[in-house]
Amino acid sequence: MSKFNTDFFKKDFSIGFISLNQKSLLAKNxxxxxxxxxxxxxxxxxxxxxxxxRLKRILEDILISVKSGNTLAESFARHPNVFSGIFISSIYAxxxxxxxxxxxxxxxxxxxKEKQLLDKIKGAMFYPIIVLVASFVLAMAMSFLILPKIIPxxxxxxxDLPLSTRLLxxxxxxxxxxxxxxxxxxxxxxxxxxxxxxxxxxxxxxxxILLHFPIIKNIVRNSNxxxxxxxxxxxxxxxxxxxxALSVTEKSLENYYYKKAIRDISLRIKKGVKVSESLKNxxxxxxxMVSRLVYVGEEAGKIEDTLLYISEFYEExxxxxxxxxxxxxxxxxxxFIGVVVGFLAISIITPIYNITGNISN
Numbered sequence: 001m002s003k004f005n006t007d008f009f010k011k012d013f014s015i016g017f018i019s020l021n022q023k024s025l026l027a028k029n030x031x032x033x034x035x036x037x038x039x040x041x042x043x044x045x046x047x048x049x050x051x052x053x054r055l056k057r058i059l060e061d062i063l064i065s066v067k068s069g070n071t072l073a074e075s076f077a078r079h080p081n082v083f084s085g086i087f088i089s090s091i092y093a094x095x096x097x098x099x100x101x102x103x104x105x106x107x108x109x110x111x112x113k114e115k116q117l118l119d120k121i122k123g124a125m126f127y128p129i130i131v132l133v134a135s136f137v138l139a140m141a142m143s144f145l146i147l148p149k150i151i152p153x154x155x156x157x158x159x160d161l162p163l164s165t166r167l168l169x170x171x172x173x174x175x176x177x178x179x180x181x182x183x184x185x186x187x188x189x190x191x192x193x194x195x196x197x198x199x200x201x202x203x204x205x206x207x208x209i210l211l212h213f214p215i216i217k218n219i220v221r222n223s224n225x226x227x228x229x230x231x232x233x234x235x236x237x238x239x240x241x242x243x244x245a246l247s248v249t250e251k252s253l254e255n256y257y258y259k260k261a262i263r264d265i266s267l268r269i270k271k272g273v274k275v276s277e278s279l280k281n282x283x284x285x286x287x288x289m290v291s292r293l294v295y296v297g298e299e300a301g302k303i304e305d306t307l308l309y310i311s312e313f314y315e316e317x318x319x320x321x322x323x324x325x326x327x328x329x330x331x332x333x334x335x336f337i338g339v340v341v342g343f344l345a346i347s348i349i350t351p352i353y354n355i356t357g358n359i360s361n
Contacts (some may be wrong), residue, residue, distance in 0.1 A: 016053055018082050020118070024111035026055070027087070031104035040072055040100075058082060085248040086110065086231055093239040103238045110234045117226060117315060121219060124322030131333045135340070140186075142344070144179060147172040150348065163349055168347040174356055203256040213255060215328060218321045225260045225290065226314035232305030242269055261285050274298055 026047065033043040036205070044063040048056055057078055065075035073092035076083045087107060101333060151172040175182060196202050210220045233250050233279030235245035250262040265278040276295035279286045290310060297306025 020111050020115040022055055023083070023087065024115065025110045027104045027109035027111060031101050031108060034101035035247060047140060064324050070102070084090070085251045086235060089235060089244065089248045090238045093235070099239065106234055106237055110230060113230055113311070113315065114227070117223060117318060118320050120318055121223060124219065124325045127326055128329045129331060130338070135259040135337060139340070144175065144183070148176050162347070164347040165351055168344070177213060207256040211255070215325065219318060219325060220255070220316040221285075222314045222321055224253060224284070226311050226318060227253060228258065228262070229290075229307045229314065230311035233304045233311060236304035236307065242275065245331060258285060275303065 023340070026257060027049060030040075033046065034040070035157040036044070036337070041063065044059055044066065048059045048063065051059060052339055061078060062072075062075040065078060065245050066072060069187040071092075073088055073095055075086050076091055081086075090103045090110075091100065094100035097103075118345055147168070151169050192207050211217055213220075230248060232249045235248055236242065242282070246262055246266040246269070250259050263273070264281070268278040268281070269275060274295070276291045276298055278289075279291040293306050293310055294303060297303035300306075
């Protein structure tokens with residue numbers, strides 16, 4: 001932002017994790033008190049009395065900062081690890097334009113929508129992750145604990161074993177011979193992959209995969225479009241300029257390619273290009289419908305309302321995509337588990353069935 005630097009204070013006194021729900025309620029309560037005519041110092045004091053633990057300590061520091069003569073936005077900016085750019089920028093714009101109460105109310109609604117969107121995505125991913133983790137744990141238990149005790153029985157049989165059983169024996173022997181190495185190798189690989197995915201250097205690859213992976217690409221695209229439209233529209237409604245709003249929006253998104261596209265759009269707008277025209281240069285990320293609706297909003301002078309309408313549309317699309325994800329993944333996961341269980345059952349039961357058949361004969 002050109003006129004307000006959220007890094008004004010170098011020291012960050014933030015303590016612990018504050019949920020989106022807590023931030024939304026904080027903004028809502030401050031908005032109610034501002035509209036009731038209560039000054040900001042008294043409002044913060046009331047919030048401190050009704051708040052517990054981590055957030056209370058942060059609000060106490062913000063109150064001290066406000067009493068020292070700093071603006072509310074500057075005071076919240078002391079905690080960049082807790083309060084995002086959209087939170088601080090909305091307060092800044094509200095103080096600047098004299099609409100702090102309205103901006104805080106809009107901010108509360110934006111954070112509430114953000115929480116709902118994240119809950120939908122987490123809910124959609126919960127089932128497949130649980131199934132995959134359970135399958136992995138079961139496979140490891142079979143490989144390290146159960147198979148080493150069963151396989152010696154089959155190896156002692158003087159009979160031709162089925163191919164599936166021989167493969168199972170070879171796999172079990174391999175695991176048994178390199179048990180410790182394999183165990184630590186799995187730990188190291190999983191830890192390294194998690195660490196690598198979190199590093200910015202891997203984002204061009206991992207975020208490209210997320211945008212193109214058949215099962216989840218619609219959720220990723222729709223959620224990014226919903227967040228872009230909602231944050232951009234909310235900031236414009238708060239009174240920020242298009243340049244300032246795009247700068248905060250870019251920092252608020254996580255996908256590498258959407259952030260890169262927004263930077264390019266911001267540069268084009270500074271050269272005099274309209275938002276709708278700039279969006280057309282990124283058709284792979286922003287569908288034609290988005291640029292057309294934004295164009296209509298620009299012509300009508302209501303671009304922020306149009307963006308918020310677009311965000312609602314894509315939030316519904318995320319909701320539909322998450323429901324379809326569970327429906328699509330369930331048979332695939334069941335088939336995967338069925339194949340694994342079926343292979344183990346055939347490999348173990350077939351030799352036993354042959355032995356009992358020979359005894360009967």
